[in-house]
Amino acid sequence: MKNTQGASGDFNLDNDITQFFVPKFVLKYKITSIAAVLKKIRGGFFLVLGYLLSPLSWWNDLFFNMPVAYAFGYLCSLFDAKLLVPCSIVGYWISNVLGIVLMQAGVMDVFQNQPTERNFKKELLTGLASSTVYTLIICGLFYFKILDVPNLFP
Secondary structure, three states: OHHHHOOOOOOOHHHHHHHHHOOHHHHHOOOOOHHHHHHHHHHHHHHHHHHHHOOOOOOHHHHHHHHHHHHHHHHHHOOOHHHHHHHHHHHHHHHHHHHHHHHHHHHHHHHOOOOOOOOHHHHHHHHHHHHHHHHHHHHHHHHOOOOOOOOOOO
């Protein structure tokens, strides 16, 4: 007991371990727990995936949304051949909504430092509204022959 009474109380195990085993970028953003780092990584993944599916990038329709929409329409057309075009439009709309909602979730995880309650209903309604407007614009461009619909089955 006498040996430990004179010991200094300056030794803090948490700070010493953090200095040696936690990467510098984690300390820069004041992220100290593994759960917070994993939340940031998950948020970044959702943000990138949401951006790829969202209507915010001009090139994503050709590579992501149209194949997803066509696959959804094709699966629906297995039940009835008349469902290919309507279900492709619905699949396109769903992929845009999913992209916007994933981006919102990713941004909240990556850029928000303090935990607050998220309003999932509000986020979903915002995503639905913006994607519906975008999809209606695209359908209008096809309807008024401003954009040409490719002939998928010659």
